[in-house]
Amino acid sequence: MSTVVEVSASMVKDLREKSGAAMMDCKKALVEALGDFDKAFELLRQKGAASASKKASRATSEGLVVGQVSADGKVASLVEINCETDFVARNDQFVALGKQIAELAGSKKPADVEALMALSLDGKTVKEAVTETIAKIGENISVKRLAVFDLSKPQGTTGLYIHTLGGKMGAIVEIETDKAVANLADLQAVARELAMHVVSAKPTFLTRDDISAEVIENERRIELGKADLADKKPEMKEKIVTGRVDKLLAERVLSEQPFVKDPQQSVAKYLAAKGKEMGVEAKVVRYALFILGDNGDATEETEASA
The missing domain is CATH 1.10.8.10 (Ubiquitin-associated (UBA) domain)
Incomplete structure (x- = not known):
C-alpha cells in the first residue's frame, strides 16, 4: 500500500x-x-x-572574465567562466558564482582548472557548484581557463583590471621591485594601470627577448614579399624590411608599447619614472590577458616572463 x-x-x-x-x-x-x-x-x-x-555538450561562447587581488597584493587570480547566452552572463547567480570561483582561486592557488574544480566551495566541490548552477539556470556553464600569480619575491605586487563593458576582458600583472616601497598602495596603483594597458593594447610579448627567431623570420618573409619592395635594390630593401619589422614587433611588445594613458612614453619609460618616484627599480615580471572566447585551452594563459 x-x-x-x-x-x-x-x-x-x-x-x-x-x-x-x-x-x-x-x-x-x-x-x-x-x-x-x-x-x-x-x-x-x-x-x-x-x-x-x-x-554539457552545448557550446559556451558567452560568459565573464573575473579576477581578484589579495589585500596585500601578493596574489592575483584571473578566471574565464563561460555560458551559452549573454542574458545568463548577466544573471546574478552566474556572476556570483564567477566571483566566488575567482576568490577561491586566489586563496587556494590551484595549479590548473582541474585542480580548481576539485576545491571545496560552500560544502561542495566547485564542479558540483557549477553543476547545481547549470540546473538552476538551464544553460551549460564551464570554467575555461585560470591564471594565478603568487609573488615569487617579497618585493613587488600584482594588479588586476577587468574591462567594465560586460567583463569580456581582463588582465593581471606582476611587478617586481629591487626593494620594498614606502607606500604599497602607490605600487598597486601602478600595477593596476599596467593591467589596464594590457587589456587595451593586448601585447603578445613581455620584452623583445621573448620573441622567437621563427616569429621574426616569418615577419621578414611577409614584408619582403610586398609589392612595393619589388623594384628596390637589395640593400635598400633590407633596410626598409628591418625598419618595418622592428616597428611591427615594437607594437606587440609590452615594454615598448606606447603607454595608453600617455602615448608619448613607452610602458618601460612609464614604469621607470614611477619607480623613480617611489625610490625603487621596478619591472614587469609577467602578465596574463584573457579575452572572452579566445581559443586557448583550459589552463592556457597569455603569459610572459622576463
Missing part, C-alpha cells in the same frame, strides 16, 4: 529557495521523498546533475 504524504506550500517554498529549482519539481521531489526535506533536496541535486549532463 503506497503512502501519501501531505506536502505544504511552505515546504515547497523553502525547498525552492534552497535549490533554485522550479516549484513543480520541488513539490514532486518532496512527494517522492515522503516529505523528507533533505532527501528531497538530494533528489533535486541528482536530477539537476542529470540535467546538467545533457547540457
Whole structure:
C-alpha cells in the first residue's frame, strides 16, 4: 500500500529557495521523498546533475572574465567562466558564482582548472557548484581557463583590471621591485594601470627577448614579399624590411608599447619614472590577458616572463 504524504506550500517554498529549482519539481521531489526535506533536496541535486549532463555538450561562447587581488597584493587570480547566452552572463547567480570561483582561486592557488574544480566551495566541490548552477539556470556553464600569480619575491605586487563593458576582458600583472616601497598602495596603483594597458593594447610579448627567431623570420618573409619592395635594390630593401619589422614587433611588445594613458612614453619609460618616484627599480615580471572566447585551452594563459 503506497503512502501519501501531505506536502505544504511552505515546504515547497523553502525547498525552492534552497535549490533554485522550479516549484513543480520541488513539490514532486518532496512527494517522492515522503516529505523528507533533505532527501528531497538530494533528489533535486541528482536530477539537476542529470540535467546538467545533457547540457554539457552545448557550446559556451558567452560568459565573464573575473579576477581578484589579495589585500596585500601578493596574489592575483584571473578566471574565464563561460555560458551559452549573454542574458545568463548577466544573471546574478552566474556572476556570483564567477566571483566566488575567482576568490577561491586566489586563496587556494590551484595549479590548473582541474585542480580548481576539485576545491571545496560552500560544502561542495566547485564542479558540483557549477553543476547545481547549470540546473538552476538551464544553460551549460564551464570554467575555461585560470591564471594565478603568487609573488615569487617579497618585493613587488600584482594588479588586476577587468574591462567594465560586460567583463569580456581582463588582465593581471606582476611587478617586481629591487626593494620594498614606502607606500604599497602607490605600487598597486601602478600595477593596476599596467593591467589596464594590457587589456587595451593586448601585447603578445613581455620584452623583445621573448620573441622567437621563427616569429621574426616569418615577419621578414611577409614584408619582403610586398609589392612595393619589388623594384628596390637589395640593400635598400633590407633596410626598409628591418625598419618595418622592428616597428611591427615594437607594437606587440609590452615594454615598448606606447603607454595608453600617455602615448608619448613607452610602458618601460612609464614604469621607470614611477619607480623613480617611489625610490625603487621596478619591472614587469609577467602578465596574463584573457579575452572572452579566445581559443586557448583550459589552463592556457597569455603569459610572459622576463
